[in-house]
Amino acid sequence: MKILVCISSVPDTTAKISFSDNNTSFNKEGVALIIGPYDDYALARAVELKEESGGTLTVLNVGTSETEPQIRKALAIGADDAIRVDAEPTDSFFVAEQIAHIAKEGNYDLIMMGRETTDYNSGVVHGIVGQILGIPSLSPVMELTIEGNTAKISREIEGGKEKLEASLPLVLGCQEPIAEWKIANMRGIMSARKKPLNVVPPVGEALTSVTNYSMPPEKGACKMIPAEEAEALIELLRKEAKVI
Amino acid sequence: MSVLVYAEIAEGTLKNTSLEAIYYGSKVAEQTSQSLLVLAIGKAENTALEIAGNYGASKVLHANSSNLEVANIVAYSDVLTQAAEKFDSKIIITAKSSLADAVTARTAGALQAGVVGNVTELPDLSNGFTVTRSIFTGKAFAQTSINSDVKILGLKKNAISPEVSDVKATIESFNAEISEGAMNAKVVDTIKATGVVPLPEADLVVSGGRGLKGPEHWQPLLDLADALGASTACSKPVSDLDWRPHHEHVGQTGVKIAPNLYIACGISGAIQHLAGVNSSKVIVVINTDPEAPFFKAADYGIVGDAFEVLPKLTAAVKALN
Secondary structure, eight states, X not given: OEEEEEOOEEEOTTOOOOEETTTTEXXXXXXXXXXXXXXXXXXXHHHHHHHHHOOEEEEEEEEOGGGHHHHHHHHHHTOSEEEEEESOOOXXXXXXXXXXXXXXHHTOSEEEEESSOTTTOOOOXXXXXXXXXXXXXXXXXXXXXXXXXXXXXXXXXXXXEEEEEEESSEEEEEOTTSSXXXXXXXXXXXHHTTSOEEEEOOOSOOSEEEEEEEOOOOXXXXXXXXXXXXXXXXXHHHHTSOOO | XXXXXXXXXXXXXXXXXXXXXXXXXXHHHHHTTOEEEEEEESSOOHHHHGGGGGGTOSEEEEEOOGGGSSXXXXXXXXXXXXXXXXXXXXXXXXXXXXXXXXXXXXXXXXXXXXXXXXXXXXXXXXXXXXXXXXXXXXXXXXXXXXXXXXXXXXXXXXXXXXXXXXXXXXXXXXXXOOOGGGGGSEEEEEEEOOSSOOGGGOSEEEEEOGGGOSGGGOHHHHHHHHHHTOEEEEOHHHHXXXXXXXXXXXXXXXXXXXXXXXXXXXXXXXXXHHHHXXXXXXXXXXXXXXXXXXXXXXXXXXXXXXXXXXXXXXXXXXXXX
């Protein structure tokens, strides 16, 4: 089985978000980059599947050279080789086009990624890839087992779960609890340095572009209600906030 | 040319967030001097679809056949793509949800459309087509220009407050060809909590964290939710510990919600939790620790033991009813 896992490189979930250049670019100063948390789940399950079935696992990132630490980490966790498409991942369609282009050439059985990236939260890349390749796309996948040519999947739907069976190839957007995040061991970290990382140029063009960033308005002061008069809250929610 | 809104059907009725999307679509149609079309896919009675008229739609296209009764991402996007082609729709609008994202993503792939999610305001047409969207899970906004011929917008809940009329929409059936691969992914079982509003749709949410000390202590929270008619949610640790089901986890890596009221009990307010709930209109925090960071993001706060506070709130709500 050939697996392609697509990872994003995003600010750590605890990072303070700010903008520079008159609010036209994201301020990267002091921000630690990590593998997208959802992508990390996809990667962890892909490593397990590779161990179970003895296939190959390629990791793909669309990003500039500053994402290489995240790619090396994915290699240390268990991917065999890596491809980086050398471009800023600013547009969902553009990123999907890169993934589809690489996937077509590599003839993969499974193309896995997170349900969404934690920076732009669009959650559409897997679907666009599936459409371009003409194969089904499923998201958010919470359980995945492979039996022969069939994937058994459990997917979250609003207020519940759906169990599906589908034949490969497939594109999957993943989330917990599909697998536990993996931590690279020393042997993995050493071997990751020698694993191949191919850098390729992008194809096509972005269809959207960010012109400006802004921050939400500051929250006003919190109105405190003494615990012994807690019931007064209900009156405030009804008459002042008018939400119940 | 027309503006096309894909409206989701859940349990035979149009979802509230889809009604918002229809109203938003009617405003975009006005802005761009086009007509508005609504596409609904799946099983629903005509009477349940006519309500789209209250939100500004004169016509609803209804696609319903046996292979569309269960939501199928490939089949639904086939329908949406063909409707957009037939009615020459260059602007496609949906309310963001996991189903709508999946469906519009494939449609974007088919139509080479620029797609932008979590849109929070009407588009700015003064220089091309620019939308404001929420990014970094609600921590910031990005003004984003869509430069493709076909544009797809996924709206965030509460992006617009609809003014409702009593006009009824006419219903017209719409047939599409479903691609062969659509039925490759077969649903073998569906497990769904019944009788509760799914969190992304909920207007009132009561949520619990590790401060409640164990799953056996959830009853006071459930009682308040029940009295309010609210949905229940939880923090990531609570779902990781299996105290509550996974689909209740709200936060950066869980469900993102935008209710009118969010009541957090025993949740300290880690930045990752705030990211999933910061689009709530009003936030109430109940915590024993006066230094809990969540109070800084709250509108109303009570420093106290949730087990003493919650029954008082429940009694006060019941006294109203």
